[in-house]
Amino acid sequence: MIARKFSSAAMRSLRVCVVGSGPAGFYTAEKMLKAHEGAEVDIIDRLPTPFGLVRSGVAPDHPETKIVINQFSRVAHNERCSFFGNVTVGSSISLSELRQIYNVVVLAYGAESDRAFGIPGEDLNGVLSAREFVWWYNGHPDFSNLSPDLKSTDTAIVLGQGNVALDVARILLRPTTELAVTDIASHAMAALKESSIRKVYLVGRRGPVQAACTAKELREILAIKDLYVNIKEADLLQTPADEEEMKNNRIRRRVFELLSKASSSGARHSDPGQRELHFTFFRKPEKFIESNDRSGHVAGVNFEKTTLQGSADSGYQVAVGTGQYEDINCGLVLKSIGYKSIPVDGLPFDHSKGVVPNIRGRVVSSSDVVQPEAGLYVCGWLKRGPTGIIATNLYDAEETVASISEDIEQSGLTSVFASTKPGRNGLQQLLESRNVNVVTFNDWEKIDSEEKRLGSLKGKPREKLTTWNDLLEITSK
Template sequence: MTIIRSMITRSFSSAATIRSLRVCVVGSGPAGFYTAEKMLKAHEDAQIDIIDRLPTPFGLVRSGVAPDHPETKIVTNQFTRVAHNERCSFIGNVTLGSSVSLSELRQMYQVVVLAYGAESDRNLGIPGEDLRGVHSAREFVWWYNGHPDFCQLAPDLKNTDTAIVLGQGNVSLDVARILLKQPAELATTDIASHALAALKESSIRKVYLVGRRGPVQAACTAKELREILALKDLYVNIKQDDFQITAADEEEMKNSRIRKRVFDLLAKASLSSQTHPTSGQPELHFTFFRKPEKFLESNDRSGHVGGVSFEKTTLKGSAGSGSQIAVGTGKYEDLKCG
């Protein structure tokens, strides 16, 4: 702690003799670097220190972006130019609250910007959430991206052929794609070596992407959806009954080109999919109008998840009032998984 404080103090003292505006940005992800970049451009007298609890910068770009999306990570070139600015410094391995306190930073700097993001998960608050095999997206994504906090997560991918992903946004599609993509293709990306080794031995062949609402309200982008639908030899299953849209659905698509494009892609995929998967073929099942009620323990009572109980939903509300919400119907369905 003393060494870290002295490093920051030296940086501060050096800045104090030359510059008049001293800024500390806590967090070196996109928010932190964009803040630093704007401050450097807007204030010619600003000296900026970016601190982070990790030894490496770039936050979400490094640990949140899928390893097979290198084009998204190109933004790190821009952040690197910011860090190389003579009026900017990056200091890693500094934890706010233990290495240095907020009050100490406020004494040393004229401006302190807290840009460290959200590093905790919001629990669903349903029974069985603590069963082994139930992971948050943050944990799983940090695992395959090599974040030091979750390198030892070791999800069990060998003893089941089925995974359920709750949600249908871009991160959900990332998780499903990583589970279903050929390891040989992932080997050419910057995926963490421990994750690649586990995926090479994975038995997962079937992934369910489950959403509370319908295909009109799917939260992913058309680009992400096209990418997963284009996976080699993928069987896609979407029930035709889910495409019975209402006037409120039509209004939502009228007001959002993104939702219209996503809906059209899902509809096309449902019409063009084969009747049944072939043996060993990877399967992607889009499941709509379901909300999780509880996680089910496996039959061997080992404390490991064995499935999810869902309540079927219907939509209420109108597009004019904002968006339609999913409400339970009192009918239930279980899906097995590991």
């Protein structure tokens, strides 16, 4: 409601830059446009394609999740909004330059790296992050040449039991006839058709009560046709602390119920040639094992068995090692233990948490200092860490925009908000002087149209262009 107070000339000249065009960025732009009539909002992204993880993270067999792109497109078509693709903060333009050009800069560029275990063998061939694998099958231009080896092994281990872990396991196990009618990248489709993988282990360091996935994702992977699901009955034994966790968390209770049902209804043994999904609990990786036959390539994972410590009162149980070990052989490992944000020059950053220190979206110079950086804000994973669903970014954006509005209302005539900034014109001039090949939203619509045209020839919603050259070539036509 604060927003309606802003109708002065100063507000009509408010120049806002949002860095990152994923859900957090578009929701922030949408809220800013509604909150401040006359404000100009520019969205910049290092990729030539907008929508962030909606395009490169959401699984191809989840088309309903991508419908939000229609809402984001309406934001981009607002006459007070512009999209600047193929613009990288750091090389195309610096953060300090953006702060000079705009009254408000909101960083919402998400997480483009991965957490690491830091254990021996992590650099072996065949050990990949789930993010890399997801970006590969979703046609991200940075990973179109990843070429994971799916032919030399029949077994993959996925480390983690969250929704991303279930996504990659499902893509490996789902019949390719079902994936062929999605927007999965053609190079991934070709590799999956020739894949030898028939067995996937989903490994978690804690138990089934603590599995981090949602019931919807779990239900979907359990419904794969002709899939043998293996869950050890001993792993499903509940402690009083487990029961307390489930009593306080409906999602965990529902996930446990689904796992229990899958265990009791499944066959005791798989049929020859049948694809297998093994839920493996109470294991933490100790090291990745190198192959004797293929130097430099992973051949398995050495796990330490774990047990849970913690009380029902604390509501949180921690996995601790037992000193007992076992190996599981495989030729492919996908680490799904979390994405990680990376800083840019001039940005305060908490490396231990992987987030920008902030108070309700206001960037502060460190976690110990509550003095905000004038005109600098953060939203999305960069603000809170890589958690939540797409809609979580909506609430996150509302909070950040509310902070911006409060700061504008309480600022004086000499503040960063009151000063006249060049905004869009200044950005365009600077990028032109550096010969940056900017991709506009109209350019993106050329890409979108071509992808849909190519997809229609194959009975797919779209055939993604997956290289930088192909994407940029279309924009020049």
